[in-house]
Amino acid sequence: MINVAPVILCGGSGTRLWPLSRTGFPKQFLCLTGSESLFQQAARRLSDLSSEDILVSDPLIVTGEDHRFLASEQLREIGVALGGALLEPVGRNTAPALTLAALAAIEGEGDPILVVTPADQTVIDSTAFSSAMQSAIYEAEHGSIVILGIVPDCPETGYGYIQIESCTSSEEVLTVKRFIEKPDESTAEAYLAEGGYFWNAGIFVIKASVWLKVLEQFRPDIFDATCSAWSKRTIDSQFTRPGKAEFSMIPSESVDYAVLEHCPGSAFPIKMVPLDAGWSDLGAWDAVWKVLPKDGDGNAHIGDVLTTNSKNTLVHATSRLVGLVGVKDVIVVETPDAVLVVDKSHSQDVKHIVSTLGRQRREEHTLHRKVHRPWGWYDSIDEGGRFKVKRILVKPKASLSLQKHHHRAEHWIVVRGTAEITNGSQNFILTENQSTYIPLGEVHRLANPGTIPLEIIEVQSGGYLGEDDIVRFEDNYGR
Structure with a gap:
């Protein structure tokens, strides 16, 4: 059996898809082309790579602290188990992200093949995708670095290109000659007319040990700094956090610049498998x-x-x-x-x-009106000088933190489900159409002991209603 560890690179903010994509809820978590998010589509595509001789493990996710619960919840929704989440304290591009995944993958004394894909792409023909990826996996098993090249259908100037060595039409795996920066339109037209050029989708397949070896060869500074951060990691359930100070010192570099562009003609063979499957990175609204x-x-x-x-x-x-x-x-x-x-x-x-x-520090830059939390979500439906009204949903068996506020009081009205309330020294149950009042400065908690979602209307009143007016005493989510 060939052991495969899927790696989903789940960073980025998708600024060109604003106002749907925002820093707090970026494009990879949006449903843009169907009923599943781009991240869910990526996870499902990778889990479908299993065959008689390919064993695919649960996916490794490389993401940020703010998106860890969003990613794990979206995997739960489609029935895909989380193999582990590697949480970057700051963004350092894809080369350090992949290195974290490689270090995590070899910890179990194995050397799986990493199948690496961004989380924010879409593929129409999943069968063609699986076939191309399986060809890449078989090639990577022999030690090659294998990338997927998108068969171009127009002179696109927004992508980098891959040029291959001359080949026959029967070859499934091609040799990479060079990587090319994003061209201007006339150059892109010439590439299409000449043939032998493909778009670089940022999807590649490589053994974990081969990635670490080739990175140490071409970028020992990134290799050493990432290993240092990994040695200072902390683990909280399925979440692994590299050392923050050490990770912040890693040079920010992409996989392509750090390694792949140096491989053609080197001791590290680099191959390409063509992918003609209706691929798009949905980089802007015209692509959608x-x-x-x-x-x-x-x-x-x-x-x-x-x-x-x-x-x-x-x-x-x-x-x-x-x-x-x-x-x-x-x-x-x-x-x-x-x-x-x-x-x-x-x-x-x-x-x-x-x-x-961003320059004006407006909330519309980072958050939607509806904000997702690990326990559910809240929607700020109205606001005035000294009040704010929220609709709050708490998932079954979930709870908010035990907390208090210095500047606001709160009124809660249950409109659906059952609420378990902690209000100072009191503990009690509220059901539909019942309400309670949380005085300013009182320690309190809202929980859902039931099996259906709990919905309440919260009316806040006070001189300051910012989300940072919160003191947590206990929290199930490590915040």
Whole structure:
């Protein structure tokens, strides 16, 4: 049996897909092309690689502290067990991230093949994907570094390219000649006309020991610094945290720059398997439009949308009706707290709006109105000078931390389910249509002892209503 350890690189913020993608809920966790998020689609694709001679373990996730519960919950929703989560204290690009995964994978005295993919891509033909990946796995078993090259269908300037050595049409595994930076349009057109060029999707297959060996050869500084951070790791259930101070000292570098671009012609063979499976990285809203089903006028609509005399539009409505009249090549993305309208040809420029939001320190840069937490979520539905109203959902058997606030009091009204309340020295149960009052400064906790979700309406009142006005005494999630 060939042992395979899937590795999902789950970083990035997807700024060009704002306002749906935000720092607190980035694009890999969004359902953009169906009923599952891009992260869930990636996990499912990798788990489907098993065959008679390929044994696929539970996936390793490399992500940040803020997204650890979101990732584990989304895996639970699709029935995929978490093999482990490696939590980066700061972003250091993909080379250190993969090194953490390789160090974790070889701890069990084995040397599995790492199948590495970003979490924010989509593939239409899952059968073709599995076939290409299995070919790559067989090649990597012999010690090669294997990458997947996307068969190009247009002169794309947003991707790096891979040039292969000359080959025959019958070859499944090709030899990489060189890697090329993102080209201008005329150069990209020449690549397509000449043939032998593929898009670099950032998907690759390599034995854990081979990755560590080749990294030590080409970037010993990254290798040594990441090993140092790994030696200072702490483990909390399935979450592994490398040493923060040590990890912060690692040079930030991608897998491509650190290693892969140095491999052609070196002692480390690097191969490529073509992938023609309807791949997209959904890097901007125009890419989302391309992969979605469309009507006869080229319109792709999600949510409550009405149009007349409009062509080639994308509308993503999440909370209200959106109407379009007499427009074309327009993208409209509606969320409860922000609306984006952009010409389809300027989709890449959405990142400038996000940069402005960041400079102004606006909440729309990082959080949705509806904020997910490990115990459930809350939705801030109204706010005034000295009050805020939230709708709160607590998952079955989950609870918030034991806490208090210095600047606000709270009123809780149960609208669904059963609430177990700690309010100072009192402990009691509330059911639908019952309520309680939490005085300013009182130690309290909200829990759901039942088997259905608990929903309450919370009315906060006070002089300061920020989320940082919280003192935790006990917390099930290590916050």
